[in-house]
Amino acid sequence: MAITGVLFDFSGTLMRIEPARSWLTAALEATGARLPAQDVDRYAAALEEAGGLPGATPPRAIPPELEELWRDRDKQAAGHRELYTGLARQVPLPDERLYDELYERHRRPAAWHPYPDSLPVLRALAGRGLRVAVVSNIGWDLRPVFRAHGLDELVDAYVLSYEHGTVKPDPALFLAACGALGLAPEQALMVGDDPAKDGGAAALGCAVHLVEHLPVEERPDGLRPVLGLLG
CATH class of the missing domain: 3.40.50.1000 (HAD superfamily/HAD-like)
Incomplete structure (x- = not known):
């Protein structure tokens, strides 16, 4: 046939998806949060290793409290957001607003x-x-x-x-x-x-x-x- x-x-x-560095840079610009320029690459790599950027590298390790969300991550919208903001939170960032902004950034066409x-x-x-x-x-x-x-x-x-x-x-x-x-x-x-x-x-x-x-x-x-x- x-x-x-x-x-x-x-x-x-x-x-x-865009590279982790431009993803993080866009979130920093959107929130007005600041990181020392020499630390941006380090934080971006840590976020990617944690699996916080959907569509990029899977997490090297999944925290036990996120395992169920990981299994069902693409089955419903609220769980998807909770999972990926949770993974990003494994990396301590200087502004709490960044976690939600990082998630929003990855859904935007520019990403x-x-x-x-x-x-x-x-x-x-x-x-x-x-x-x-x-x-x-x-x-x-x-x-x-x-x-x-x-x-x-x-x-x-x-x-x-x-x-x-x-x-x-x-x-x-x-x-x-x-x-x-x-x-x-x-x-x-x-x-x-x-x-x-x-x-x-x-x-x-x-x-x-x-x-x-x-x-x-x-x-x-x-x-x-x-x-x-x-x-």
Whole structure:
């Protein structure tokens, strides 16, 4: 059966979160809090090691009181916020306001950078008449990010885990995406960066293509092979 639609993961596939240093710097500027310039890199590294930046490095260790939130982090919005502000609080910062601002910053369009070929590939798919859905394990609404970066008009449907109360590789999310596009699973290609989560679509009969979760400057054309898979 011919592929007539593509399902894309979000973080690490179509876009990448900003580096921890610029994330922290933006929060400092927004709150007016201050850190000695020579300490910004150190604090940013500590926050990333603690896992406080969603979409970046997972925490090296999860505090026992946050373990349940970690397991269910992408199933509902309030828990997502509680988890990541809790992880950030493992690092003592000079202003309490920074923890909430860091969380807010990571949801803003400026914190996300599309991979260089995301827009061209989505445009090419639209030009071929293929429908597109974004299927993401996430605890907040990413639609404003896509709108701000000019990608929203090229996405036909969003299936976000926190809106469904379950996460990939649960077949329910892939089925919801296929249903939203009016496709049978055999007509869809799932593109993502996680073999376990995104690769779960294969159990339904979807084709799967994996990309590397790299900084945007290191992966200029990782999505372009998708076009070759569609004939």
